[in-house]
Amino acid sequence: LAKTTQPISMDSYEGQEVNITCSHNNIATNDYITWYQQFPSQGPRFIIQGYKTKVTNEVASLFIPADRKSSTLSLPRVSLSDTAVYYCLVGTGYNQGGKLIFGQGTELSVKP
């Protein structure tokens, strides 16, 4: 099972771009990279998922280099409401023998 390493915490200011990098040196060929966001007293919420190169949706971008040993979640122009814990997960579908494992996450604090 691929293990992920993320910074424990990050600080930012409103309007800035925030990049959170996750290391997953043992990622397997079939593994996808998924990011979740969790606010206090709520369950995690899916942000974005990718396999390689770059993926963009309405809230974030995910950059994955060619070796796939790391990935970077990019949040453009953060606001106070983006203060949350962000989890990087690596895994495959259960029918491929894998599962998703949450790490400790990165606690992002956005200040005015």
Place this chain on the structure above:
Amino acid sequence: EAGVAQSPRYKIIEKRQSVAFWCNPISGHATLYWYQQILGQGPKLLIQFQNNGVVDDSQLPKDRFSAERLKGVDSTLKIQPAKLEDSAVYLCASSLGQANNEQFFGPGTRLTVL
């Protein structure tokens, strides 16, 4: 579209008592997950169902925890007897299919064991 429903939202019990949590996943979602989240940690998968069959329960403490998903829809998670270290938030999630599909989480049940 209704989300994942869980009840109760909060529960306080004494050690050695029993407790049960209920989860109703999003309609049509074949896969259901139960997670335990201890304060300051990421969610830990306890058990994963595909319809009404167990796919993974490798991290479920089977001497005290049990879970079932009758008819492949609702699910219950039980702890008997509870220990102090079981104090945590218990999250239920569901997805259409595979584990790397987007998982939709419920609000969780916060359990305090005294």
